[in-house]
Ligand code: FA5
């Protein structure tokens with residue numbers, strides 16, 4: 001086993017899976033009719049692990065064209081200048097792919113739920129993705145300037161309502177439910193919950209603006225009074241539960257201490273080190289077992305598909321330190337898969353303030369959140385995240401409830417690459433002309449709005465600053481490729497022309 005130092009700074013694996021990418025700031029001048037407030041623009045897929053940035057979180061970019069209230073699953077929501085959710089995104093609400101029993105996301109959900117069974121865990125799902133900002137952010141302790149709150153990263157229905165960006169939006173409700181059910185269902189001390197989540201994000205084969213998460217949590221009772229004085233007894237109780245989880249022999253890299261005073265602190269006001277060591281050990285073993293189960297099934301399917309019993313590459317797993325506003329200490333679990341470290345989940349010891357505010361002040365526990373698509377892509381060897389939304393029988397007919405099989409690509413249609421290069425307005429226009437920095441997610445949103453699922457990925461291939469004028473040029477390469485048919489030249493030219501027009505009209509760039 002090779003031990004790696006895993007501080008966040010060392011995690012910049014250039015994995016196609018990695019959601020930590022280098023940040024890039026674009027400054028563009030936006031016609032004031034389209035954009036009301038400045039925003040700093042960063043190329044950074046949203047993650048609640050992101051470090052804090054202080055920037056203007058005012059409503060910005062452009063207000064939605066929609067003036068009518070939005071109708072989402074029989075309910076109407078008023079719109080305002082925060083609204084930025086397009087119809088193309090809303091059309092995904094209500095598919096409930098995770099309930100479609102022969103769908104790979106549902107098969108994956110069931111496999112994971114089988115590792116968190118009743119009566120200890122209740123297995124739930126949350127069909128309505130529309131949640132108050134309070135539930136998605138405030139209750140969980142997101143600071144007011146957290147980048148996840150930005151309109152560049154999150155789909156707002158209106159100022160006080162968003163499409164949830166993570167299943168953690170339901171943590172408080174499930175903790176309250178555990179409290180309500182304490183008498184009627186005393187064995188149920190944990191839960192899992194599955195739901196669709198929404199993020200404005202990059203475009204590539206592992207990112208889609210709608211994906212699915214599963215969240216899980218487990219709580220233990222502590223004495224109502226002076227819990228810290230009795231913390232050794234609580235730790236012993238948790239350690240007894242830990243002993244009931246079978247051990248495994250997969251090597252796990254876990255070089256960091258459970259608690260680090262700066263990077264991963266103990267909630268010293270509430271917890272003792274012994275309690276947190278016990279909770280962390282229970283959390284880690286529970287999640288390692290789940291991951292081992294998943295990857296054992298994936299390896300079996302791979303071996304069956306290859307027609308041999310030849311052992312596949314041994315599983316390697318590692319824990320790295322992380323940050324979430326609602327857990328401390330926190331970690332992410334990564335798996336070595338096809339030559340790269342792949343982040344599959346985030347987790348940690350739940351912030352005691354959250355438990356206090358959720359009717360369970362006298363409990364301590366852990367929580368995790370994982371991406372279902374990431375796991376399903378590995379389980380079934382599905383190469384493109386868009387496929388999960390396919391209604392093509394050639395995709396759907398390959399999966400059957402309870403079976404893990406290797407996906408057989410039914411065709412690979414030709415890629416059609418088209419570049420778009422443009423000048424950003426000169427920086428000297430800043431003071432007078434109202435320079436507005438624009439998020440790269442706005443470029444992605446324009447491409448998605450025009451081409452939808454006909455675009456496979458969008459990459460920045462060139463950027464430079466003119467040595468004399470100081471003007472900045474960007475060049476993006478868009479790969480148009482349908483999963484289901486060959487696109488005609490005319491069709492892609494037409495799509496690309498629309499993208500170019502919108503970049504000019506909405507972002508005010510000058511095409512080259
Ligand atoms: C969260 O969303 C936290 N709510 C997780 C959590 C829950 C932490 C409870 C602590 C306690 P994060 O943004 O890292 O964290 O996303 C969690 C997982 O969702 C990732 O590990 C990854 O598996 C998946 N994920 C995140 N972004 C994407 C994306 N754009 N596409 C596909 N999967 C994604």
Ligand code: MG
Pocket residue numbers: 019047048049332343345346
């Ligand atoms: Mg993460």
